[in-house]
Amino acid sequence: MESYFELKKNNTTIRTEVLAGLTSFLATAYIVVVNPSILSQAGMPFSGALTATVLVSFFSSLMMGLYARNPIVVAPGMGLNAFFTFSAVLGMGITWQVALGAVFWSGIVFLLLSVFKVRVLIVKAIPRPLRYAIAAGIGLFITIIGFANAGFIVPNEATTTGLGPLSPSVLTFLGGLFLMAILIARNVTGAILVGIVLTTLAAYPLGRWWATDAAPLISWQGLLAAPDFSLIFQLDLINSLQFAVFPVIFAFVFTDLFDSLSTFVGLAEAANLTDEHGEPRNVGRSLTADAVSTTISGLLGSSPGTAYVESAVGIEAGGRTGLTAVVAGVLFLPFLFLAPLLSMIPAIATAPALVLVGAFMVRPIVRINWLKMDEAIPAFLAMVLIPFTHSISQGIIWGFLSWAVLKVATGQGRSISPTLWVIVAFCVLALVMQSH
Numbered sequence: 079m080e081s082y083f084e085l086k087k088n089n090t091t092i093r094t095e096v097l098a099g100l101t102s103f104l105a106t107a108y109i110v111v112v113n114p115s116i117l118s119q120a121g122m123p124f125s126g127a128l129t130a131t132v133l134v135s136f137f138s139s140l141m142m143g144l145y146a147r148n149p150i151v152v153a154p155g156m157g158l159n160a161f162f163t164f165s166a167v168l169g170m171g172i173t174w175q176v177a178l179g180a181v182f183w184s185g186i187v188f189l190l191l192s193v194f195k196v197r198v199l200i201v202k203a204i205p206r207p208l209r210y211a212i213a214a215g216i217g218l219f220i221t222i223i224g225f226a227n228a229g230f231i232v233p234n235e236a237t238t239t240g241l242g243p244l245s246p247s248v249l250t251f252l253g254g255l256f257l258m259a260i261l262i263a264r265n266v267t268g269a270i271l272v273g274i275v276l277t278t279l280a281a282y283p284l285g286r287w288w289a290t291d292a293a294p295l296i297s298w299q300g301l302l303a304a305p306d307f308s309l310i311f312q313l314d315l316i317n318s319l320q321f322a323v324f325p326v327i328f329a330f331v332f333t334d335l336f337d338s339l340s341t342f343v344g345l346a347e348a349a350n351l352t353d354e355h356g357e358p359r360n361v362g363r364s365l366t367a368d369a370v371s372t373t374i375s376g377l378l379g380s381s382p383g384t385a386y387v388e389s390a391v392g393i394e395a396g397g398r399t400g401l402t403a404v405v406a407g408v409l410f411l412p413f414l415f416l417a418p419l420l421s422m423i424p425a426i427a428t429a430p431a432l433v434l435v436g437a438f439m440v441r442p443i444v445r446i447n448w449l450k451m452d453e454a455i456p457a458f459l460a461m462v463l464i465p466f467t468h469s470i471s472q473g474i475i476w477g478f479l480s481w482a483v484l485k486v487a488t489g490q491g492r493s494i495s496p497t498l499w500v501i502v503a504f505c506v507l508a509l510v511m512q513s514h
Contacts, residue, residue: 079401083147088398095397098149099405102392104268106151106406109135109386110413111274111420112428113154116223117381120167120174125306125417130379132305132413138371138383139407143400146363149393150345151406152371155337155384156435157216158330160223161470162381166326169468177326178309179318182376184330188369197335197365203497208477210442211457215464215473216333217439222465224432227425247426250281255430262434267391270431277427300418309379325508329471330372334382338368341385345393387438452488456481475505 085091114127131154138152166177191197225231228251234240242248254277261269317323342365345351346358353359364385371383392402413420443461448454460477464470482502485494494502 083399083401085399085401090396090398092401094395095149095399095401096405098392098395098397098402100409101267101395102149102151102386102389102397102402103406103409104271105388105391106135106153106386107268107410107413108270108274108428108431109153109156110410111423112156112431113159113380114420115423115425115428116159116163117174120163120177122174122379123306123308124421125303126309126379128417128420129305129307129414130309130375132410133378134371134375134380134383135410136407137374138367139403139410141367141370142364142385143403143407145400146360146367147400148342148351148360148364149397149399149402150341150364150389151386151392151403152368152383153386153410154375154380155334155382155386156220156432157337157439157470158333158384159381160216160220161329161333164219164223165329165469165471170322170326172323172326173314173317175312175314176318176323178313178376178379179315180323180326180376181330181380181382182313182315182373183318184327184334184382185369185371185373185376187327187331188334188372189366191331191335192362192365192369195362199497200335200501203495203501205453205456205481205498207446207453207457208460208481210445211461211477212333212464212470212474213337214440214443215461216470217436218461218465219436219468219470220439221433221436222468224429224436227432228429229426230429246284247281250277250284251426251429253277253280254427255433258430258434270434273430274423274427277430278423281424281426299422302415303418305414306417311377312379313376325471325475328504328508329474330382332474333470334368334372334384338365338385341387341389345385345387345390351393351398452484452490453481456484471508475508478502478505 079092080086085095110128110131113131114124117127118124135153142148142150142152162177162181166172166180167174191200229242229245229248230251231239232242254273257276258270258273261273266272342358342361351359358364368383368385375381375383392406446454446457456477459480460473463476464473467473478501482494485491
């Protein structure tokens with residue numbers, strides 16, 4: 079273990095790595111609850127989605143630790159799960175089996191891009207302001223989902239959306255939101271997970287003590303059960319290759335690529351996990367591990383896996399090698415048997431987590447030069463169209479198209495690389511396919 083993970087070279091110990099792995103796990107464990115709650119809205123069984131989430135998190139983090147040797151947890155990604163449920167299944171009307179097929183094929187594409195190093199060309203071609211804006215737009219999208227799940231915002235004929243009634247359940251959500259925000263602001267380890275548990279406990283009296291909420295939100299379903307493997311290999315590989323599904327695959331590939339790259343770069347800069355050229359350490363292997371994670375996600379029955387920026391918490395605790403990721407991955411396994419307990423957690427308990435994850439994801443917009451309008455406007459369109467259209471792919475498409483139009487119109491067409499023109503062409507093709 080000492081020689082494989084190069085503990086001395088990285089100035090760390092087994093004890094430090096184990097504690098860092100536990101810390102990273104606590105920071106990311108909320109996905110075990112939140113991911114099934116989102117995927118179940120697409121018609122997938124909660125217990126099956128929970129099993130898939132745990133298996134993806136375990137195998138992906140293990141691969142990141144053993145193959146890429148980086149202290150980064152990999153699990154089903156926030157934003158990608160929202161796109162899977164609300165854009166692909168509920169928005170476009172495809173079945174969740176076809177959506178799982180799209181996840182698998184996007185992983186294959188991502189893997190090919192990584193193996194043949196095409197990803198380097200794509201990364202260099204994508205304007206940074208669009209990367210930042212898309213990340214922020216996904217954050218706003220997740221926040222809206224959180225508010226809607228809690229009943230804090232509701233449909234309104236006059237204004238499209240409006241404030242919902244301040245019922246006991248909404249007040250409980252707000253209490254959970256402020257509690258979770260306080261824990262995060264005070265840098266409490268596992269703040270989101272602690273907030274979900276405490277909000278669930280606070281939600282228990284609803285429907286028992288208040289007549290306005292007629293049915294109890296929580297009822298005891300038991301503690302343990304055998305894992306539900308019903309979603310494994312349920313993907314539809316054939317129908318997911320229809321032209322109508324290509325925009326979904328396109329969005330998965332690009333969102334996963336942006337997400338993982340920005341995470342690797344950000345964590346490498348924060349923790350000095352760089353090679354002799356100043357690049358993120360083992361970035362090629364890390365991207366390959368991320369691509370394999372997305373591929374197995376489709377096979378196991380989950381939205382795509384991706385690197386988690388919350389891994390920074392474990393890195394701050396001293397994690398420097400892949401052993402941190404291995405420990406975190408193993409800690410996911412006990413949740414395989416806790417489906418009855420976790421299924422009790424109501425939407426108002428997971429909703430604060432969705433809202434506050436949005437707050438983390440809008441951070442990059444400070445890096446956009448809002449005074450340079452030929453870049454600010456495309457970034458703005460990408461950012462706002464994701465939540466307004468409830469479609470990540472629409473934000474990506476119109477962000478790229480408006481970038482190309484404004485650069486050409488302002489005499490800067492030569493600044494657009496051939497690779498970016500290819501991406502723009504795919505955006506146009508996606509719009510054409512959607513119109514049919």
